[in-house]
Amino acid sequence: MTAKRVLAIGGAEDRENECEILKEFVRLAGGDDGEILIMTVATHEVSETVKEYRKVFRRLGVPRVKAFDVSLREDTRSQRGMKLIESSTGIFFSGGDQLDIASLLGGTDMLALLQERYCRGCVIAGTSAGAAMMSTSMLISGKPEDSPRFGNVEIGPGLDFIKGTVIDTHFSQRGRCGRLMTAIAHYPQDIGIGIDEDTAILVNNGTDFKVLGSGSVIIVDGGPMTHTNLNDLQHGDRLELHDLTLHVLPAGARFDLKKQRPVVDRRKRRQAA
Amino acid sequence: MTAKRVLAIGGAEDRENECEILKEFVRLAGGDDGEILIMTVATHEVSETVKEYRKVFRRLGVPRVKAFDVSLREDTRSQRGMKLIESSTGIFFSGGDQLDIASLLGGTDMLALLQERYCRGCVIAGTSAGAAMMSTSMLISGKPEDSPRFGNVEIGPGLDFIKGTVIDTHFSQRGRCGRLMTAIAHYPQDIGIGIDEDTAILVNNGTDFKVLGSGSVIIVDGGPMTHTNLNDLQHGDRLELHDLTLHVLPAGARFDLKKQRPVVDRRKRRQAA
Numbered sequence: 053m054t055a056k057r058v059l060a061i062g063g064a065e066d067r068e069n070e071c072e073i074l075k076e077f078v079r080l081a082g083g084d085d086g087e088i089l090i091m092t093v094a095t096h097e098v099s100e101t102v103k104e105y106r107k108v109f110r111r112l113g114v115p116r117v118k119a120f121d122v123s124l125r126e127d128t129r130s131q132r133g134m135k136l137i138e139s140s141t142g143i144f145f146s147g148g149d150q151l152d153i154a155s156l157l158g159g160t161d162m163l164a165l166l167q168e169r170y171c172r173g174c175v176i177a178g179t180s181a182g183a184a185m186m187s188t189s190m191l192i193s194g195k196p197e198d199s200p201r202f203g204n205v206e207i208g209p210g211l212d213f214i215k216g217t218v219i220d221t222h223f224s225q226r227g228r229c230g231r232l233m234t235a236i237a238h239y240p241q242d243i244g245i246g247i248d249e250d251t252a253i254l255v256n257n258g259t260d261f262k263v264l265g266s267g268s269v270i271i272v273d274g275g276p277m278t279h280t281n282l283n284d285l286q287h288g289d290r291l292e293l294h295d296l297t298l299h300v301l302p303a304g305a306r307f308d309l310k311k312q313r314p315v316v317d318r319r320k321r322r323q324a325a
Numbered sequence: 326m327t328a329k330r331v332l333a334i335g336g337a338e339d340r341e342n343e344c345e346i347l348k349e350f351v352r353l354a355g356g357d358d359g360e361i362l363i364m365t366v367a368t369h370e371v372s373e374t375v376k377e378y379r380k381v382f383r384r385l386g387v388p389r390v391k392a393f394d395v396s397l398r399e400d401t402r403s404q405r406g407m408k409l410i411e412s413s414t415g416i417f418f419s420g421g422d423q424l425d426i427a428s429l430l431g432g433t434d435m436l437a438l439l440q441e442r443y444c445r446g447c448v449i450a451g452t453s454a455g456a457a458m459m460s461t462s463m464l465i466s467g468k469p470e471d472s473p474r475f476g477n478v479e480i481g482p483g484l485d486f487i488k489g490t491v492i493d494t495h496f497s498q499r500g501r502c503g504r505l506m507t508a509i510a511h512y513p514q515d516i517g518i519g520i521d522e523d524t525a526i527l528v529n530n531g532t533d534f535k536v537l538g539s540g541s542v543i544i545v546d547g548g549p550m551t552h553t554n555l556n557d558l559q560h561g562d563r564l565e566l567h568d569l570t571l572h573v574l575p576a577g578a579r580f581d582l583k584k585q586r587p588v589v590d591r592r593k594r595r596q597a598a
Contacts, residue, residue: 199497199521199541200573224472227500230543233573248472268472268563270503272571279589290541290575294587298545298571300473300506302563314567316552 054173058213058255062221062247062267063147063180067108073252073265078112080175080254081142087116089140093156094148094181098123101146109144128162137165142175145182151192153185154211163211176213180221183247186213189239191220194231200293202285205234214255216309220246223270232272237282237291240274243312251303260315263305271299273312327446331486331528335494335520335540336420336453340381346525346538351385353448353527354415360389362413366429367421367454371396374419382417401435410438415448418455424465426458427484436484449486453494456520459486462512464493467504473566475558478507487528489582493519496543505545510555510564513547516585524576533588536578544572546585 057080065073081088090105092098102119109117118140120133127133137143143166145153157163170176176186184190190210198204207218218239220232223246236244247253248267255261263269279294299314301307306315330353338346354361363378365371375392382390391413393406400406410416416439418426430436443449449459457463463483471477480491491512493505496519509517520526521540528534536542552567572587574580579588 197498197500199543199575224500224503225470227470227497227502229500229502230497233571237573270472276570279587291573292575292578292587293571293573294589296571296573297549298506298566298569300510300564300566300569302472302565305565314552314565316567 056170056173056257057175058170058186059175059177059252060183060186060214060219060247060255061177061179061252062183062223062249064222064249065179065252065265066250067104071108071112073250074108075112076254076264077142077144077175077177078109078114084113084115086114086141087118087139088114088142088144089136090117090119090144090146091122092119092146093122093153094150095146096148105144105146122156125156128157128160133162134165137162137169140169140174142177143169145178145185147180147182150181150184150190151208153181154190154208157211170213183221184219185211187217187219188212188215189218189235189242191218191231191235194234196231197227199230200234200237200291202282202289202291203287205231205238207235207238215258216242218242218244220244222249224248224267229270233293233296234291236272236274236296237280237293240277243309244272244274246270246272259310260306260308263301263303265303269301271301271307271314273297275312329443329446329530330448331443331459332448332450332525333456333459333487333492333520333528334450334452334525335456335496335522337495337522338452338525338538339523340377344381344385346523347381348385349527349537350415350417350448350450351382351387354387357386357388359387359414360391360412361387361415361417362409363390363392363417363419364395365392365419366395366426367423368419369421378417378419395429398429401430401433406435407438410435410442413442413447415450416442418451418458420453420455423454423457423463424481426454427463427481430484443486456494457492458484460490460492461485461488462491462508462515464491464504464508467507469504470500472503473507473510473564475555475562475564476560478504478511480508480511488531489515491515491517493517495522497521497540502543506566506569507564509545509547509569510553510566513550516582517545517547519543519545532583533579533581536574536576538576542574544574544580544587546570548585
């Protein structure tokens with residue numbers, strides 16, 4: 053069976069030094085045998101973004117680095133774009149605005165092709181907005197540094213590369229704990245995944261993921277929630293939520309998306325003296 | 326039995342408009358029959374702090390507002406200070422540095438008298454540092470906007486007015502979710518209480534509290550934690566934590582400190598149409 057892999061990065065990944073996360077993307081995409089496609093759907097700064105990522109992917113040993121921009125729905129009908137997606141072994145979505153990605157690609161043949169390529173082993177990676185769009189329920193906006201209020205986050209359907217999730221990025225750096233809890237209060241069937249900057253989850257066959265990078269991933273699980281006042285509230289009122297479950301996962305930690313549980317690796321326990 | 330009451334405020338409480346929290350403090354202290362003592366142990370801006378709180382407490386109808394400063398250990402032996410504490414019906418600790426409060430008052434006769442006055446019904450209130458010092462395990466410092474790392478918070482014994490707790494303040498506003506989780510990873514026997522600005526917990530007889538004010542209180546309970554890697558780490562390494570329990574409590578919500586559980590008020594459920 054072909055391995056299906058998605059790499060969702062919390063933004064601001066190292067592009068100067070060790071490039072741990074991008075190096076792993078390059079490795080999964082086949083290294084110097086691979087072909088990487090930079091997709092700048094989310095950003096308005098297309099040429100700067102392409103220039104920066106092209107440079108780093110080349111430095112990491114990939115000779116064939118292509119770029120394709122979608123800034124209008126009609127761009128998704130481009131034959132050149134479809135051919136680039138067809139031939140790539142790794143596709144990288146830049147940051148910007150996740151709603152741009154969903155509204156430009158949603159329902160198009162280009163998205164269907166991206167999903168087909170994913171199923172055939174092409175690694176799909178995205179940073180910041182490029183990671184947020186991979187959710188089932190996509191966090192579009194929401195005030196950070198506030199505690200949970202009814203209706204205080206904007207959520208829409210994501211492109212669903214990582215099923216059953218809500219993904220938030222720049223997580224600790226932008227104090228987004230309250231906003232992810234708010235999202236999960238609205239959609240407790242999804243697992244909330246808050247990814248720090250320079251940190252990523254590498255999802256394997258849609259069933260489990262491993263954490264990479266210098267930060268942590270915070271999981272908010274609304275399944276065990278025993279009480280919510282959400283259905284009694286007006287827009288902007290403060291939420292009361294009991295028994296959310298939280299996991300803190302640093303690099304190397306694993307999470308089972310089917311069981312919705314972190315995996316305990318007993319081998320990592322300290323050796324007895 | 327005399328009611329024992331503590332009011333811990335997350336900082337930046339309203340002092341200009343409705344003053345909901347300070348009004349409740351004034352009411353508990355006996356209103357215009359009461360005598361309020363402002364204690365500026367935590368701050369270096371003594372005169373400005375006294376001036377500001379004296380003004381608001383007088384505006385809220387208390388004619389007798391006194392102030393006492395402790396900036397040296399020897400100040401705790403002041404007869405004037407002891408008499409003021411003895412005669413007050415409400416004592417208000419200003420913000421500043423919580424370590425100043427603990428290190429100046431710890432082990433003194435003045436602290437013993439404060440505890441005695443508390444047991445006899447004098448309301449003890451504190452904002453920011455004045456709330457943090459009420460913990461059993463006191464959060465002294467810790468980087469916000471970072472995810473949990475071993476040893477990344479400084480914690481010491483607090484003055485223990487609210488037993489079995491770690492209290493953090495300015496909670497959502499300063500993105501302190503990670504730092505409170507870090508504290509609880511180190512001291513999971515304590516309940517983590519993160520209080521937003523202009524928000525407070527009113528603790529009744531040390532057994533339960535009610536939330537007041539415009540923000541929320543986030544509870545982090547480390548009791549259910551099923552896995553931690555803390556004992557395998559070096560200073561600064563990232564923590565892995567499974568199954569922390571989180572509660573989000575807005576104004577009106579109650580928490581049982583003995584059972585370590587939020588209280589569900591069924592009367593608040595929406596009426597059937």
